Amino acid sequence: MSEVVLLIDCNSFYASCELLFRPDLKGRPVIVLSNNDGCVVARSKEAKKIGIPMGAPLFTIEHLIKTFDVVQFSSNYPLYNDISNRVMNTLRRFASAIEIYSIDEAFLTIPCPKEGVDILDLAKTIRQTVLKEIGIPVSIGISHTKTLAKVASIEAKKNATGVHALIEKKEIDSTLQKLDVVEIWGIGQRLAPKLQSYGVFTALDLKKTDKTRLKKLFNIVVVKTALELDSIPSFELEEIPKFPKSITCSRSFGKPIEELSLLQEALSSYTAQAAEKLYRVGGTAGGIIVFLTTNRFSEPFYANSIYIPLMEKTFYPPTLMEKGLEGLFEIYRAGYFYKKVGVTFVDLSRTTQHQLTLFQEQFQLPKKQKELVDAVHRIKKRFGINAIQYASEGIRKPWKNKKELRSPLYTTLWEDILTIQI
Template sequence: MAQIFALLDCNNFYVSCERLFSPRLEGRPVVVLSNNDGCIIARSNEAKELGIKMGAPFFQCRELMEAHQVQVFSSNYPLYGDLSQRVMGILSQLEPEVDIYSIDEAFFRQAKGKPQALLDNGRHIRATVRKQVGIPVSIGFGSTKTLAKIANRIAKKQPEHGGIFVLPEENLEAILATIEVGEVWGIGPRHSQKLFTYGIRTALDLKNANDTWLRKHLTITGLRTAMELRGVSCLPFEEVPAPRRKSVTSSRSFGQPVTDLSGLREALSAYVSIAAEKLRAEHKKAGCLQVYLTTNRFRDGEPQYANSLTVNLPNPTASTLALIHHASEALRQLYRPGFSYRKVGVILVDLVASSHEQQHLFRAKHEEQGELMAALDKINRRWGRDTLQSGSAGFKRPWKNKQTRKSPSYTTSWHELPVVR
């Protein structure tokens, strides 16, 4: 039986989360900043209208934002993550087949029906989420994931549709002709630029482009995108989030440049601790780790250096202390004096489930520090991440960035529950 894809997407999700607990923000321009208060990663419609661009550096739009009294928030992931779960929970109650794609998006799939029936269903879902969670969403229907994305975009951008749009089959081409090729899911700025120079400017042009040409210039992924525009479904629907992640990363840009090895090691130790904690939460061990460091590429006048090193671990491990040990050694090899460093990071790869790991004949169980790590995680879960940590992560942490505009974790921390007077 023919099926249809739908995409539910939360409108300006992070901003909507902030508004939920501060109704005074309704109707006013609001933005949310990236992890380090560096870039703008979410904007309300009012902020978009002021011309504030996605990903723009905060300091560059500061004046404009002050002039228009834009409300600015540091990102509050515990809050967004919790509200995301609530939205996805409701969708999963209403729809049997759900494919959660990101923190604010989920595909669902249903039997192809009359457009009016799809529209009614979409309206019902939208109203239910709005009522039970309070987050506004848009829903688009199309015969492939890529077309559902386009439908969603139209639902969001053209208010007359009331947040729901079903891509019609009859004049699909006329609609695709109005979509710039760079707005198609999977076509980024680089490909977009290249396509333009070859005269492919709209989604319709891409749909009609030559397969051999696409394969050559955009690789197999670009060809798949074109096929999807033709209504041939190439992107799988993944109901179970089964193909679990293959790597765990932790990194941050520094609040101020770091020049010495010991400062870098402190920061790296802190990031390794975070990554190891994530690893243990998923009951995994890493067989390999990669350390990288880089100077500030935006500073033209300064000498630049970036490098990375991959280390195969003697045994897969999830021990913070063992991982810090190997990461520090890699860092020592990578480090060159005389540079102002901006960032270090660690990537854990070759992940194996703890239960599937090969037992090592000559390795004592206590070397894994399983009980120590379990205690560490328990304490830090209860009292906060920094309660118990490796001494190598330092105490003063001059490299640490501050998030000065963070709203409370209203829904996930007892200490920060909103108070009703």
């Protein structure tokens, strides 16, 4: 064995980010709410303890909030992204390779420590360093494969030390025997009952199941998962972030919207945001999908989407907005109260590897378009994302969602920087 896999997982990440700047709330149950303050997306340790479930709609836990005086935050993604980057930069120092798996998780491979060096000590050092430098508590699971590292991290969360290694076969098997299949990374709510119907109840059962049979009854991912449980690496560490296949921007509205003009404003705004992201990854879109929906919990319900191919690939926001609005016009039906619109860019390419039209030598936007996009980007970068916008995004924006409880942008906006009074 030459390398081991570590899974580093930030504990209650969004809640931990909020607590960083509000040490006065330590020990109290803290929750972070989804974009529209609709449901719970993160819970502090204390919030978990009083029984607030992940994903719970806010209105179903009113009684808990009142009884236990729960502290609520709207989600503050600029802050979480910034803290995440800092955590990842610290982790990088310890790794021979790192895959940033999500905003709060990373897989690391490290050379197998020399005889006598305890891998757990190294993990503890990593944990201490992140805690000291960034202030975010993490759990660390260690094993031979990504899937087993995930299993180890479940154990790590139960430990006071926050770290756990699964290296010896005996120990691995006894842990897998106690693990329900639904807890395995890659096995969800649908696959678990199906596996159970074939007599596969625990992770150890899955590991021991014949792979040909698994392939026949399920798919290749389930086979790979079973192999990983058997210490055979089947999911590679992906160090280089993949170029995206699609980019989406959509939001629920603060209150239902009926007028087309307001939907147009919202869609323009989301398209601009998605275009900004497209610009940042250095890509162009070959097609866009526009979708809209009324509240799925109330009648009359209407949802629709439309695909609009683009004659020429582009990242020029006005073109994307114009096409998007055309699509919206097609699928809009008067008389409904809409809850959400959104846009997805598909058929993405890198601007550097562009399929050229017959007479192009190199992909580039017309000079003036390019200058405009660059300028808007620079202004946003320097003065904040609200410093400039397209007129079609509207001024009053009554469709904007609720974010009543958002904390300041402590680390990404000068006006919001933390002040300390002595």
